[in-house]
Amino acid sequence: MSVKIQPTNVHLIEVKLRNEFNDAEGAAAFALLKEQGLSSLKEVRTGRIYEVSGALSASQAHQAGKDLLCDAVTQEFRLVPASPAPMNGMNFWRVEVWLKPTVSDPVGATVIDAIAEGGLPRPTGVRCVHLYLLNGRAVKAQIEKAVAKSLANPLIHRVVVTEAHP
């Protein structure tokens, strides 16, 4: 009997509110970060990243992003390339809050079912990441400290802070 092994791909689907819409979640995050001393911050926009693992091709991941994960009217999405973002983000920061692997991810579990119900190959795993795009003068260590005290809990989260495009 021959066993057909499915290739495993990992796609990062980033979904965020279009810039013309008011971002209430971003405003709340902005207030929390200000409380933690990031006084030069000007704005925070929010989004989600879905890390989809499994046999989905890039076009199928694109389809999942378009049809399932993104509201075409208010949101936009993209597949995040594997290579790191260019480092010309003076005063623009990208903060990703990941759940640690031992912590269950109910949103991810729901997305797995939804992708399969949409007729695409069932992913082997999906993790949902909170994304915060910060605009304002700050130091990386300062952001990491503020995020750990407001938007993430080091006990269950892993935080990735990088400089980024606006």
Added chain:
Amino acid sequence: MNELTENPAAATDVFPILEKSAKDLRVIGAQRHLSLSDVEWAAIQGHFKTLKREPSLAEVETIAQTWSEHCKHKTFTSPIRYTEGKKTRSIKNLFQETIVAATEAVKKPWCLSLFTDNAGVVAFGKKWALAFKVETHNHPSALEPYGGAATGVGGVVRDILGVGLGAKPVLNTDTFCFGRPDFKGPLPEGSHHPMRTLRGVVAGVRDYGNRMGIPTAGGGIWFDDEYRLNPLVFCGTVGIMPQWAVKKEVKPGDLIVAVGGRTGRDGLHGATFSSANLGADAPSSAVQIGHAIQEKRVLDALLAARDKKLYGSVTDCGAGGFSSAIGELGADCGARVRLENAPLKVSDLDSWEIWLSESQERMVLAVPPRSLKALEAVFAAEGCELAVLGEFTKTGRLEVMHHSSVIVDLDMKFLHKGLPRIERAAVWNTPPAVKPAGGVTKKAGDALREMIGHLNVCSREWVIRQYDHEVQGGTIVKPLQGVRHDGPGDACVIWPHAATGDMEDFSCFAVGHGLNPDYGRIDPYWMAMAAVDEALRNLTCVGADPARAALLDNFCWASPEDPKQLGALVRAAEGCRDAAKGFGAPFISGKDSMFNQSKDEKGKDLAIPGTLLISAVAPVPDGRKAVTMDFKGPGNALYLIGRTNDELGGSLYHRILGRTGGDVPKVSPAAAIDGFKALHAAMNRGHVLSAHDLSEGGLALCAAEMGFTGEFGCLLDLDECPRDPRIYSNETLLFSESPSRILVEVKPENESAFLRHFGKSTKSAMVRRVGQTTANPILKVTGLEGSTCLEEPLKELKETWQAPLPRILG
């Protein structure tokens, strides 16, 4: 001898303990977060010495979980040598001698299930039963406020699904104790600021309850900086079930069926974690993120299967996971489990991890083999996973296999009855009576404004509005009341027609709470009495029948290994006993949470104040006659039920003055229950327009709240208050927190009919007309000397009352 015990050498992951010293075992236990004492280790060693073999890792983990404070309530069930003053006596079992003894003395035939199941159950009419449980989720909420609180809700909802054959949740309650959200002092590394804890806990309760479609309509918040490292999160759920579903039974041969979520590495060591002081070394695996939609699927499928009578028993997978759920279900017969059948989230779990994991949203059922196919169809229809893990046996053994390995083979008797009972010392010294002293006296108006804006009094609208308290369409008396739906209700009233399907039956129930740790600082006995009194008073105010009230106790304490802490706990438990007997109200369920203390920033132990939450549930015979607390119109008479005494010890008034000493409020249950019953009778006749209890801030605060919620003013005359004749102070009459008092609004034409209820049959109740409502929204009070001692515009008082939480929390 069965197949498994014949070959104990087949057990894998041997965990050698037989040759270890007590010191070694202590180290091993600390590394694995087992929370076993030296005596318990010795008992385990002794047991395996007689078996002439080493235990497996899974066996030690199973015993540690089963013997944890969370599962066995060792403090309440172990012997105590209690010294009060110069007298010493032995308490064999504090739980049996206080909570259970009082309930047995009260003997209420409408109590259907007490202390043995996942929740207490009382009759609700002839066909239905109400199940009520309040759980704490303190340690997880301290570590991860959002996830800890959400899974607290999920856990207590599963308790209600797992009581009898399952009840439909119709109400969630939440009560919290936090440090002040504007706390400015230093905190130890790794702890959350109280503001963050509050925001996270509220969001967790909100998201889980709202997503499950259960109204969150009862509860409260208490702020005190001694909770800053150890917040308390009390999550409660009321469910309704047909009376035939109250009894459950596991039969040998029944299949062990797990339903709901998959098993992962999350939640390991939650049970044993609760038996230790909270510190920086808490395991991250003890925290989880709940999946409310998954639990909703379980709820819907389970209740459908219940109504088809497809299973004989059910319980939830809470602390200890399969180990606890299957161990408890099979305690009287035996169970054989094959773990390879359990659906897993990840494939690299060790056997003991599958067995002990506390992954959420899972239930375990005992299913007759003939019903399995039909059960599978019901759960498949809801998209809910189901797996047969094994069968219940009549061997009296807990046998767990994973593929070809035996990982647990334990005698149920040793597991459930082998816990050594360790005698602890408890000491209580009644503090000497101290006259009130210190502080700076304030004008009555200034004091009232400060009190009404105090964090323990101010509006909770910022929190309440985040909860869906309307879902299911049965919340008759809501948490926010009055003409603008923003005043403070005493209790909620629920009409469970969505569960019963009967729109012609207006039988409702009310849920109320009582909590005041400040009284406990002076005397925990009177704190307990006052908490019971307050819970019953709140129920009475909305129209519930105080003679049909059932109580739940939730004790949250610091380390019971400190004799003073344990002495205070004994004192509080005895207060519960005397209150239950005095009020004739049985306890039906409860829970305790110990070791609520942590190292502060200087490395010193910071213990919470001994805290007791009393929750009470009672039927409202006709929901159409339920009463709210807002004044209904001008020119109505105001009656004060209950006597005012000079007992400002532990009061909010003393707190804002910075004053210490004084007598703590003392309850006279006989007089109190007479007053409550008489008021209930008057409400049933429609003679009461509004009623509100006097608690923090006393008469002045009560009248102000009723006034600004109804947007009518009132005139009060302190000389008319039923009182201790030795009181000559207006402030005492305005702000005393004497228990059992209720301010009632009555139409002038109903006054004589109202008073008849307080006639000869109610010997000890005191009631006097103390004033009247007015169209002008001003609170005006005439003092003992005949001149105005307090005159405050209610609009300003309301603004002061509403401001604090939005100002602090944004």
